[in-house]
Amino acid sequence: MTLKWENITLYTGTGEKLTQSAIVVEDGKIVATGQEAVKMAASKTIDGKGKTILPGLFDMHIHLGMDGVADPFAEMAKETQASSAYRHQANAVKQLQSGVTSVRNLGSKWHVDLAYRNAVNAGLLTGPTVYGSGQPIVMTGGHGYPMASEADGEDEVRKAARQTLKQGADVLKLMATGGVMTPGVDPGSPQLSEKEMRAAVEEALHAGKTTASHAQGTQGIQNAVRAGITTIEHGIFLDDETIELMIEYGTVLVPTLAAPYYIVQNADSGAIPPHAVKKAIFCLDAHQESFRKAVKAGVKIAAGTDAGTPFNLHGDFAKELELMHECGMPIRDIITSATYQAASALNVQDQTGSLEKGKVADFIVLSEDPEDNISAFRSVDAVYKGGTLVHGHSNRESVYTK
Template identity: 45%
Template sequence: MKAIKALTNVTIIDGTGKEPVPNGVVVINEQGEIHSWGEMDEIDIPSDAEIRDYQGKTLMPGIVDTHVHFCFEPCADPFSVLTKESDARTGLKAASYALKTLLSGVTTVRDMGGKNYVDLDLRDSIHEGKHLGPRMFASGKILTMTGGHGWAIGEEIDGESEARKGARKQLKKGADLLKIMATGGVMTEGVEPGSPQLTKEEIKAAVEEAHKGGKKTATHAQGIRGIKNAIEAGIDSVEHGIFLDNDIIETMVEQEVYLVPTLSAPYWISEKGREAGIPEHAVKKSDAIIEDHVSNFKKAYEAGVNIALGTDAGTPFNEHGKNSFELELMVKHGMDPLEAIKTATYMGAELLGISDKVGQIAPGLYADLLIIDGDPVADIEDIEKIHSIYKMGREIKPEELTIAESV
């Protein structure tokens, strides 16, 4: 049985955007849940608790990254590598990326497109305790039109009936959600990021199947028409959202549709460029959209759109285990640090439908916690200075970091 722990003398960021609580304590029960928390002079610490003094450090909820690709090697051309290697090799690498991600402070992820259901197997293996990694939600194969963005690893569908069947197939396989490709994208050669692909009717058919089963939906959507198609079809979250107009933003606010910006993805493609070996077509498209991406992220944030952190980790040079860089970009482009942390904790949990389990410091929730050397509210880059990580009350040990760095 796990021991009761009391993490003391910390500044607590609760994940909901409220001001930090100084001189705080978090008590973790035997089930790995938060028993109580608050200022130390207000909380009764059980006499049998194991005291862990974190004087001068900051405590916050574990990060929730709502858009990763554990099957992708974050090299110059991930798609080329992924389609040429065996599923077994993909799975081995994915497990190592999951461990690196956990050790960066990310305790929950939503995997948004793998290969031949490797993502579902990894999710189950982590849940069963056979591999160490973040709590995973996985989408199975992406739903895309024939020849559409991501076709090489997706379920190609054309027409409403195929959209329904493709959706049902992913649900049958055990997908936690559906990812639907409403537009073209940067990494697939021959398609344009702004062009619509699956129609509103096709998207709606897939969304209906997911919602009937109590599952959520997300859309890769970069252009205005495709984003509108997806929203009108009832989508739950828009991934990337590069081109947004005022009507879209207003509708997203009214219907509480989430935006997952993934600012890191085009940043690294344009930053590294052709010199690093990234395909010419991807660099050209990224360079063409990156200013609009940043501008529309700012507009959405200022208008009050629900935003959840997602990194798109696994895209070129967008490394697994460097997920917190997305927070730095959010703050760089105008978001308040506490609000940025909220996107990476409470808002991510809300999007996944698990805010009663993770995403904030509150009694009864899992003790997914980060201890940070420094103050990420004063300097968001401090969020990289992780001292300790807890997942469901279990501290992740340094020797596990050594294993991750060796693979």
Template identity: 45%
Template sequence: MHVLRNGTVVDADGVREADVAVADDGIVAVGDVGRGDSETDVSGQFVAPGLIDAHVHLMMDGRPDVATAQGMSDYDLAYVVAANLRQAVEAGVTTVRDLGAKGSVALDAGHAVAEGRLDGPRVLAAGQNVVMTGGHGHWFGREADGPDEIRKAAREQLKRGADVVKCMATGGVLTEGAQTGAPELTYDELSALVDAAGAKGVPTAAHAHGKEGILNAVDAGITSIEHGTFIDREAANAMAAEDTYWVPTAAALQNIVENPESGIPRSAMEKAVDAADAFESSFEHAEAAGVQIAMGTDAGTPFNYFDNIADELAYMVEFGLSPAAALEAATVTAADLCGLDDVGLVAEDYRADLVVLDENPLDDADAWQDPSAVFAGGDQVV
């Protein structure tokens, strides 16, 4: 048993002075803990849950033009995945949800981490995202048209062992020729996807920027809206009424608009600037309606690197969330979205996914940067 001694525990349940005891992959005690086989003095520091990023693309490496990765072999992609996993866990990210990759590369990565063959966070993966023919992300997605084809495409991902089924409900920023907010999958197609996933008890996620696509996804029963750039009051109220989660991925837009003249395609830059102008009001509407917000970054997109995932908490605070709300989004709410009941808190019988921080994250969202220690499933990786 290893004991983190004399620290301050900070999570969604509040702040308390407590020791934390870890054995194997779990937290065995929090509070007045007896002597451990080994101990680390964390006096003056804060023990918090590891971060959960509910939207990443492990096969992407932050290059300015993602389309140039189309020619990469599966072997090349596997090396990118391994490097991204290592960067993420060293940054204090202990669970990631991959929402679209070529073939089975992200699903395979999840098995490799679980079996101890790769260092990294726990991986939940969608397999290939389901997309209309020629739609957003078509080059690494599973193209399908009409409810029957969509249902089959979803079932293919489920057969592979997908933890979530992801689709593209609207166009996107990074696909040439796609209109960011325009609907791509119809309500009937989205309903077929939800029906297929629901039969296996698997949640769903929809890339959706524009209002019509968001409402189609919500009405169809999609579990989470990814990006949601053009959420207005009507869309936010609909999401709140159906308990639909929102994963904003602020880092995706910010890292594009903050890097002009850097090799990002002009069309993508223009679409990102237009989307960024609307994004702040999306946060306002979502907060006012009481939409559940879970942290996700879209890590892997241009200049959106896995070792900078913690930037998302600061971005969320810039857009109006409190540091406490950002902490909840990145821990307990993201855990709920992912269907995990053993992460997100520093509590007995929870998985030992922990970070040790020098500053209180309830005071400053930047406290998540550069953790002094990281434990993933009980193993100290930093």
């Protein structure tokens, strides 16, 4: 069947906006967009007057094994592999229903995200496309160690990288600095060294994979950039020198503005570990200012939320986009950061990430235009994955059903 949406506003994901436009899909792929699509006939046509279509969104930093509870590491300590797998599916469905058709999962204990990805790819479950890191690689006692593979020195890190790639990781996650949630570590302090991270980066490159580094402090960010990391996660303390270095290396920033924001917003709940509240309050303003400076300087940005951290719920991707806008990023650039730029950071931009002929038909239908109203990202009328309606008012089947 050929499906056509017509009379729509369409953002391609590459910076172009088309009005009174159309999109035609068949066999899971985009057949045409723009004027070519307007002129085409289709076996099923939907009048999209007043609607806006975007490429399916990418959340480039999530934790499917974490729910957004106040103390995720305490919950994880009671988890089993089986219960974690169920949690992955429940959280992934929330992502899909919010318009996120692709996720980069940056840390799951027992590499459960890789098994979940395989189940989705095999058609056992309906969920977003998953690009997984398995367990992150950290120094002994480093940030996130309760869910990670601990390794010290270049040889151990190289071996841990190879073992993680053996498990089927799409991306290697490395901890360059301390972080907010782990007790006893400083977000600004370096952890894995430049040489240690370079060993893992080399192994990823040999396997044709990408890398991501949790990096909050300035020195740790610079270590990661010089090591050849694909994306910097968080980037809380960016100075001019570090920003210039990122531009020189082509390093992508995944800001996750929502992560400290939600901890600070819920600081008085009494449920979040006090060490995390203290560190988040200290980091919040610097984080937003670093993002503003990075955007102004022209650093590549890919949108990501760190969903699963305290009160940072799956399915709330729109909040990250709203915070990016509040910090000065134009709407059209935000859309690119959540679509084409994200796909590029995963090296899959030739297959997905924009609404172009021949690409996978992942797209979402909004009831408003985000350039008219930023809250339009919350008004998701329909979600298509591979040309199939997986969420929407006209979809009478549950997304759990195949």
